Amino acid sequence: MLISRLTESAMMVEFGQQITAETTAMIADYVTFIKTQYSRELIDVTPAYTKVMLHFRLDCNCYSLMVAASEQWFADHQQSHKGSCHSTSKMHQLPVYYHSDVAPDLATVAEHSKLTEQQVIYRHSDKIYQVGAIGFTAGFAFLSTVDDEIAMPRLSSPRLQIPAGSVGIADNQTAIYPDQSPGGWHIIGNCPQSLFLADQYPLSIFSIGDQVQFFAITKQEFLDLGGLLWKR
Structure with missing residues (x-):
């Protein structure tokens, strides 16, 4: 220390x-x-x-x-000699719709990684991530670390608007954009679940040390949960 x-x-x-x-x-x-x-x-x-x-x-x-x-x-x-697990950490299991309807970079990540889109989805959703930092915008949790095969550099030109719920990859990290904002991460899906706690402080559902695991959902499940398709 x-x-x-x-x-x-x-x-x-x-x-x-x-x-x-x-x-x-x-x-x-x-x-x-x-x-x-x-x-x-x-x-x-x-x-x-x-x-x-x-x-x-x-x-x-x-x-x-x-x-x-x-x-x-x-x-x-x-x-x-405490172990690596934080006693009060939480596990968040979050639904993600992995599809070009909401993921403009899914095909790019697959091509860069020499994988199929389904393999990219499997590698992204098969891991348990840990919240390492919270910042950039309220509720934006930096999650480490993605599978080496799907790690991607940031976009050379950030987008001016990323829809809320967008799930992205940058370098060896992944994250969900909690609200609409600019961003330079490769977007591979969208999570329709709210990441805010409107009646609490802090507003984010995440805390440092929490664990996160994603699971794939269908288009209809995504829409039923309030998800919105990317308007391009």
């Missing part, structure tokens, strides 16, 4: 340089601990793949308190 002060009211807690399932699980545990124990002192907690940024109040000696608490937590965590 490496702790550094960023501003008078912010600090960074780093857990290494490599993105691994163990690091993600450790960050998830740490975020749960620090939010639970120091909710009064903290203004915001922002986790990423290998680090967590803490924003704290200025009207108390919060920096020293956060450093001491973080170092003690890390020592306790190392000593207890």
Whole structure:
């Protein structure tokens, strides 16, 4: 663990340089601990793949308190030899319609990977992914890692509008666009399930360390769940 002060009211807690399932699980545990124990002192907690940024109040000696608490937590965590699974993580099983009706890049990914479209779908839906970071837009969860055979670089020219629910691949990550937005990921399907919790905070259904698995659905199932076809 490496702790550094960023501003008078912010600090960074780093857990290494490599993105691994163990690091993600450790960050998830740490975020749960620090939010639970120091909710009064903290203004915001922002986790990423290998680090967590803490924003704290200025009207108390919060920096020293956060450093001491973080170092003690890390020592306790190392000593207890916790496993890679976060005890409060959730499994999300999400429906996806994989078809050119909603997936303009499915054929491109198949051609690039020298696979059939059905093989691409199988490789994408056969894995259990882990939420490594949340950002870009509210509820956008970066999921690692896709099968090496279907990993794709980002589009050279991002699209101005990606429909909500679009499931994309960029490099070795996959994600769902929770709302309509610009985007440069290769779109291979669409998830008709809402990713927002309108009456809760945070708004996203995802937390760091959660697991996600996709399953393929038919066009009629997609439409019945409220899905919309891509208008091009």
